Amino acid sequence: MKDLESWLKERRITEVECLVSDITGIARGKITPVSKFMAEKGMRLPESVLLQTVTGDYVEDDLYYSLLDPADIDMVCKPDISAVYPVPWALEPTAQVIHDCYDKMGNPIELSCRNQLKRVLALYAERGWKPVVAPEMEFYLTKRCEDPDLPLQPPIGRSGRQETGRQSFSIDAANEFDPLFEDMYDWCEAQGLDIDTLIHEEGTAQMEINFRHGDPLMLADQIFLFKRTLREAALKHDVAATFMAKPITNEPGSAMHIHQSVLDATTGRSIFANDDGSMSQLFLHHIGGLQRFIPEALPLMAPNVNSFRRFLPDTSAPVNVEWGEENRTCGLRVPDSTPQNRRIENRLPGADANAYLAIAASLLCGYLGMEQGLNPSAPVQGRAFERRNMRLPFTLEQALERMEHCAELERYMGHRFVTGYVAVKRVENENFKQVISAWEREFLLLSV
Template sequence: MSPMLDQLSLWLKEREITEVECLISDLTGIVRGKISPTSKFVQERGMRLPESVLLQTVTGDYVDDDIYYSLLDPADIDMFCRPDPNAVFVVPWASEPTAQVIHDTYDKHGTPIDLSPRNILKHVLALYAERGWQPIVAPEMEFYLTRRCDDPDLPLQPPIGRSGRQETGRQSFSIDAANEFDPLFEDMYDWCEAQGLDLDTLIHEEGTAQMEINFRHGEALHLADQILVFKRTMREAALKHNVAATFMAKPITDEPGSAMHLHQSVVDAQTGQNIFSNADGSMSELFLHHVGGLQRYIPELLPLFAPNVNSFRRFLPDTSAPVNVEWGEENRTVGLRVPDSDAQNRRVENRLPGADANPYLAIAASLLCGYIGMVEGIEPSAPVKGRGYERRNLRLSLNLEAALERMESCAALEQYLSARFIKAYVAVKRAENENFKRVISSWEREFLLFSV
């Protein structure tokens, strides 16, 4: 056993952990894996899972056989999942001492599997490391609290707060509206502290019972792990208080969507200096090229930021979400906002990813776009001053089908992301989209049933 795994075993023993949840993320961001007695976990030092897990859709279905067998061994072989000792968290809501351990996936030769979202992010971070760069990210997660409802045909309703009343109207940044759910958030903060999650602020967002949690800035892989764990934690805290928490991009009609805003900067790995700023504090060429790369390649990788049919409802007109990849300083009406800051903290905020995006893939894609811009010297457009919602330049695909076609046809990406990963991701999302199109919506029944 390696020294790091020895340390992990000691960590489990000191906390008297009796069960270990062995986790990986599939392409959609769903946590999959096994629950193991601690003794067996320590003995086996990991787990095996069918590699087909990485091609499951959000409904648990799989892609068409032709694509499936072109990507995976027809014998449905196992992949080898090894625990990352730096991605270990307690499970505070469990009835007995339990830990959750995020694993990396490898084939039988020890090669990282290129369909794994966590491996994709690690690959992008390795590109930065080869240049002596280290990305720094700070995610912001928006979500809704709703009443629990077991009928998916019914619209979601705001939950009842401490006052015994439902929230009404827009309550952006309201302290009292957030305090309606104090007992829930106290549990959430306690559980996040127990897990070592780097939470910063809690904000009441614009939507009815819509909240936002900001994370402190830090290393990209660690923050992606934390988002995966936080989403589980938030859902569990909500259930404890008989409400639901949803990270759907657009869960409620006529309410704002939920985003996963990503603040990102890059520092010199040796000195820690922000390479986005010159010595005199002005914007560096690398910063401008990073923005240029985001503008050029976000539209090609949009399915990694907006992975579901529902994701594109965030981008409808008058929904408080950006619909382009324009950029501007202190401008929330464009997709790429540059917050006002000092030279060392200069960063760009990618406001396009939805809260429903897989955190590993969204962070990897956002950093990759900026990386390509820096190494290829891509110049950005002129920054937008004033309102940017109506800008039609650099417009995004209007639906998932168009976005998948664009991602599939972008040959330039294949030198950075494997053709196998792109084929697999597009296939999974197309399978989900076909599944969606089989469902007849309430809108169709309401307006077409007796009218056409």
């Protein structure tokens, strides 16, 4: 902890936000004076925070106590000294430190999302492989709205007007929010978040931030923090930023595209390319694994009821696990690149997904393909939207059913995690069903 102590002293940090990610991706933890943080070198939290729903509820008691200690004990959360960042929007000098979760015996807790990604990376390390990812995060800027029954509206930009129509790749439309994005870039730079390109996406006031390729755990940490950073920058400018998969009717959904490749850990060469530059068998098996197991792991990439609105017909999101070169209608796209940089872009995860779990699931599916020697289908030429033989589950209920009965996911992610995750999402789905929608009031109130 000496280096961390020096880092905190150099920046005159007075408070530390001790963070863990729950299943949703919400930052849970404690805010503590720096002196107490250094004295305790971690924190304790109830295990139950890892089974909390987005509404703050928990799974039913019988299942709850089968997955957690009946005494509702604390877990031990230890700081990762490689995941220490300033909080540039804080009024006092503050640091945020991402923690890992352990039981009292020092074993990693299976329900921890960050631990799940570490488990998958360990599988690659055992084979001498080093995965590399490059996420792309889409999001919407909207007017702030206090009434959740009201549709979201585009925010007012520098011109004093709301954006109208589709403005894909428009520089001027993106510049409407320059003050907000200047703060976002400054705060990301202060934290060392490795963001790259800003793009205006297809939707009204929809944007995309690309991250530079790198280590999956580091980038999952950065996405976890980036969501906090962007929301804070938006609030400073009286705007809201949302990573909902489908926040606005008749507008495109927001994705978290994951570019993934695998290097030989010793030589640094891509295992996705043969010596002559052609696609290797391991690359094809990796795609085969994604095709075979994404339908079972889909709730980790599309975790909410709203996630599946992004997959509705006539949307811009692919609803399949087809693959093709330079083909954005496929769920799995192979971008044009040099052999060393050959990668697969998984276009299925939503922006609402927990980055730790989406990246872990995507890499695990590819790993299983390489381990089992799974061959992919033939690559698609032309449009893949209308293809029906490799469609995904249509609802969260269907997806959870498939995940619950996937032996491979249980084997590699653990029974407690799969059971707990499915249970949390079912509680959220039941809560959703209890809410009467505006559509029901509009069309059924006086008609049936």
